[in-house]
Amino acid sequence: MDPMVADLSRLQFALTALYHFLFVPLTLGLSFMLVIMESVYVMTNRPVWRTATRFWGKIFGINFVLGVATGLTMEFQFGTNWSYFSHYVGDIFGAPLAIEGLMAFFLEATMVGIMFFGWDRLSKLGHLFVTFLVALGTNLSALWILIANGWMQNPVGATFNPDTMRMEVSDFGAVLFNPIAQAKFVHTVSAGYVIAAVLVLGVSAYWLLKGRFVPIARRSMTVAAAFGLAASLSVVVLGDESGYALTDNQKMKLAAIEAAWHTEESPAGLTIFGMPDTVARTTRYEVQVPWLLGLIATRSLDGTVAGMSELVLKAQERIISGVRAYDAVERLKVDPQDRAARAQFEAHKRDLGYALLLKRQIADPRAATPQQVTAAAWDTVPDVPLMFWSFRIMAAIGFAMIALFATAFVLCSLRLHLQSRWFLRLAVAAIPLPWFAAELGWIVAELGRQPWAIEGVLPTFLASSSLSRGALWTTLAGFTLLYGALAVIEVRLILAAIRHGPSDAEHDQPTPGSLPATPMTA
Amino acid sequence: MFDYEMLRIIWWGLLGVLLIGFALTDGFDLGVAALLPFVARSDVERRQVINSIGPTWEGNQVWFILGGGAIFAAWPFVYAVSFSGFYLAMFLVLSALILRPVGFKYRSKRPDPQWRTRWDWALFVGGFVPALVFGVAVGNVLQGAPFRIDSDLRSFYEGGFFGLFTPFTLLCGLLSVAMLVLHGSAWLAIKVAHGPVHDRARRFGTIAALLSILLFAAGFLFIAYGDLGYRSVGPVDPIGPSNPLRTSSVAAAGAWLDNYRAYPWMMAAPLLGFAGAALALVGIRQGREALAFTGSSCAAVGIIASVGCSMFPYILPSSIDAHSSLTVWNASSTHKTLGIMLVCTLVFLPIVLAYTAWAYKVMFGRVTTDDVRTNPDFY
Numbered sequence: 001m002d003p004m005v006a007d008l009s010r011l012q013f014a015l016t017a018l019y020h021f022l023f024v025p026l027t028l029g030l031s032f033m034l035v036i037m038e039s040v041y042v043m044t045n046r047p048v049w050r051t052a053t054r055f056w057g058k059i060f061g062i063n064f065v066l067g068v069a070t071g072l073t074m075e076f077q078f079g080t081n082w083s084y085f086s087h088y089v090g091d092i093f094g095a096p097l098a099i100e101g102l103m104a105f106f107l108e109a110t111m112v113g114i115m116f117f118g119w120d121r122l123s124k125l126g127h128l129f130v131t132f133l134v135a136l137g138t139n140l141s142a143l144w145i146l147i148a149n150g151w152m153q154n155p156v157g158a159t160f161n162p163d164t165m166r167m168e169v170s171d172f173g174a175v176l177f178n179p180i181a182q183a184k185f186v187h188t189v190s191a192g193y194v195i196a197a198v199l200v201l202g203v204s205a206y207w208l209l210k211g212r213f214v215p216i217a218r219r220s221m222t223v224a225a226a227f228g229l230a231a232s233l234s235v236v237v238l239g240d241e242s243g244y245a246l247t248d249n250q251k252m253k254l255a256a257i258e259a260a261w262h263t264e265e266s267p268a269g270l271t272i273f274g275m276p277d278t279v280a281r282t283t284r285y286e287v288q289v290p291w292l293l294g295l296i297a298t299r300s301l302d303g304t305v306a307g308m309s310e311l312v313l314k315a316q317e318r319i320i321s322g323v324r325a326y327d328a329v330e331r332l333k334v335d336p337q338d339r340a341a342r343a344q345f346e347a348h349k350r351d352l353g354y355a356l357l358l359k360r361q362i363a364d365p366r367a368a369t370p371q372q373v374t375a376a377a378w379d380t381v382p383d384v385p386l387m388f389w390s391f392r393i394m395a396a397i398g399f400a401m402i403a404l405f406a407t408a409f410v411l412c413s414l415r416l417h418l419q420s421r422w423f424l425r426l427a428v429a430a431i432p433l434p435w436f437a438a439e440l441g442w443i444v445a446e447l448g449r450q451p452w453a454i455e456g457v458l459p460t461f462l463a464s465s466s467l468s469r470g471a472l473w474t475t476l477a478g479f480t481l482l483y484g485a486l487a488v489i490e491v492r493l494i495l496a497a498i499r500h501g502p503s504d505a506e507h508d509q510p511t512p513g514s515l516p517a518t519p520m521t522a
Numbered sequence: 523m524f525d526y527e528m529l530r531i532i533w534w535g536l537l538g539v540l541l542i543g544f545a546l547t548d549g550f551d552l553g554v555a556a557l558l559p560f561v562a563r564s565d566v567e568r569r570q571v572i573n574s575i576g577p578t579w580e581g582n583q584v585w586f587i588l589g590g591g592a593i594f595a596a597w598p599f600v601y602a603v604s605f606s607g608f609y610l611a612m613f614l615v616l617s618a619l620i621l622r623p624v625g626f627k628y629r630s631k632r633p634d635p636q637w638r639t640r641w642d643w644a645l646f647v648g649g650f651v652p653a654l655v656f657g658v659a660v661g662n663v664l665q666g667a668p669f670r671i672d673s674d675l676r677s678f679y680e681g682g683f684f685g686l687f688t689p690f691t692l693l694c695g696l697l698s699v700a701m702l703v704l705h706g707s708a709w710l711a712i713k714v715a716h717g718p719v720h721d722r723a724r725r726f727g728t729i730a731a732l733l734s735i736l737l738f739a740a741g742f743l744f745i746a747y748g749d750l751g752y753r754s755v756g757p758v759d760p761i762g763p764s765n766p767l768r769t770s771s772v773a774a775a776g777a778w779l780d781n782y783r784a785y786p787w788m789m790a791a792p793l794l795g796f797a798g799a800a801l802a803l804v805g806i807r808q809g810r811e812a813l814a815f816t817g818s819s820c821a822a823v824g825i826i827a828s829v830g831c832s833m834f835p836y837i838l839p840s841s842i843d844a845h846s847s848l849t850v851w852n853a854s855s856t857h858k859t860l861g862i863m864l865v866c867t868l869v870f871l872p873i874v875l876a877y878t879a880w881a882y883k884v885m886f887g888r889v890t891t892d893d894v895r896t897n898p899d900f901y
Contacts, residue, residue: 062627065623065626065628066623068580068623069619069623069624072586072587072616072619072620073616075590076590076605076616078594078601079601079602079612081606083603083605083606086594086598087675087676087677090599091598091856092859094595094598094601094855095595095859095866097590098595098863098866099863099870101590101592102867102870103866105588106870106874109583110580110874110881111581112580113576113577113578113580114881114885116577117576117577117885118577120897120899121884121885122884163763164763165674166598168859169859172859172862465609466676466678474610475609475613478613478617482617482620489624493631497631
């Protein structure tokens, strides 16, 4: 195993996933905003709402295709780049991906065509229902993907089978109702709603500043203000909910986010600011709010929040126990009927993944020295400064979004939004912020999961395919070029659509005869 | 409900259903995209072709995505070994397919002829390259791939990208292109109003039908007289754990015809392939478009089913290691997962088919040049 191949595969996965998630959240949120606007059109029968729906539908469409295109890569990347992962957990992990296609993506993709082409072929109510099905499919799609991702963070309902050398499902219900997956779903789709609301708010503000398309802009802004306020409250409040779930399953992630090097006396304080020092394993210039972390994380005054040093000690114990499981598996490979080995495996199987951490240093974990065990235990600590800062910037943007939408909501309610130019400028400037927060959210979630591909089960460096560096560099360069070009084209088209604005007379088809009626040349 | 052996056979069948579903629906989208620069010359004609699949291709593509997900869920070994082994080929397919959604949507956003011509070629690549590579991949599966599995069941692929292309696999690639272009022209004949595009589609359809028959026959000659085929050695346990190391195989020329001798009813698959292509040819020549489309659909079903019937129980044989070949009996998910996924499929697939049929009904009718000129919703 070439460790560089695993690192390059991680880089490729991170780039393609973060890129994919530039488009997905807008799809999640804008689809529901289309439902809202079209509902108003169906109820009031006023053409201005139809025009608004069709305009935002156009932006939705330009964005949607890139979400779909880059989603293709995601569906197959587990197989291409993470083939050992795919073998090791496919029995569990494949199911939500397949169900996503069957139950959600089929609905979304079939209906999106009818949504765009069916304006004249369906009744008003019929078309609204199709738009709703697009939104439903999109959001169900997110649910299944996050069930899959939640299982990587908290692999419930599965055990290792030495006969097939992989994890196998024992309780599918536990996989579905994984609390981490539930919390992630709500947090992630809410973030998508915030992103869509910010885009609609910002673009409407831009038009109002320019004094163009005012009837559409005014109405769009009102919808965005209400939708965005609800969404931004949900994303922050239910973000806390996913922090709460962390304490049961991913204590290490929480400790890294808080740069909590040692367990504090309960209730622990919440660190607002500080400089985590990974060499001295301490946080300097710490500013803490007493009690707050203990309250948020354990919902009590006496629950403790584990620190990294204590969690490392625990990991060390699990590595030692895991080596016993590893030994048993090796013996079972030789003789599947070996009863003593089977019993030893049963006693230690939940720690098997921890023994695999040693493979970074030594081929056979059974021969590891105590120093190697300690080093492997410290490998369970993710990148603390990165976690610490990513989380804080994300959370700050979250609170800023609440403030932005609360202001928008008040101004719209008082009908002051047309003259508050300072606010309109602010709304335009705020457009990129929630995207930034969403990407940071994934960095916290996925880099916080390191060194694991599947928490406690399979280390990332063992999960990749046996590929050559050359192959990896080829696809990394290829994806970067392709994705880069598409990003430039997409942004230009969206900006052009915004400048062109809503109008039902489409001016973007060439007049007949302006194109040569000859075959094109290559 | 079903025992493990039965579920494995069912999921082998469902693998075929998914591949066939993909070929029958998105297959004509690929064929149409590959034909785009040749059957349509002016911008209006091109838009006529694009809008003949514009409203429905997106749903069709989900067969491909679902195929990926279902192989992952039901045949995790196959998912892991094939996609990592055929790494660069897979990258090629993905890049080409990525151009498709973007091409359909973005082409019409600017009137500039150069912009549109560029997207037309992108769409051509998005149709032709996947059609070719899928065929080449199937050829490699029939031939056996150079991979081995170690005691941790980690797979190592020992071939390169250019090793994927041999005379036999190229033949399979061309058959795949011919079959999908035939299907695409049959679709255009149904969906596009009579006129120059319609005429050209019929012409290409005729050629594609003849080529499909010839190449399919040539493929069978390779299978009969070429150095292809694997047989298992020693006992086979159809309910055993999914562990290829506990099974063994040996290369045996001509073994891909064993099943037809043991189960003569399987001959129905290749016969359907030939009959379908012939039927499509007749339909296209006589201007009976529904017949042509039925024929091209039967051809796709027959040709894909033939691959499955020839190889059963093999799914992905290894050409270099006796204990690495993946079969129906050693590469599946657990009994439990196969059962759960079967229930999900039985519940949701009929719903999917129902609303897909509804979507086609809503968009029923031929696309005319007038539609293209006047309807603001068209690409």
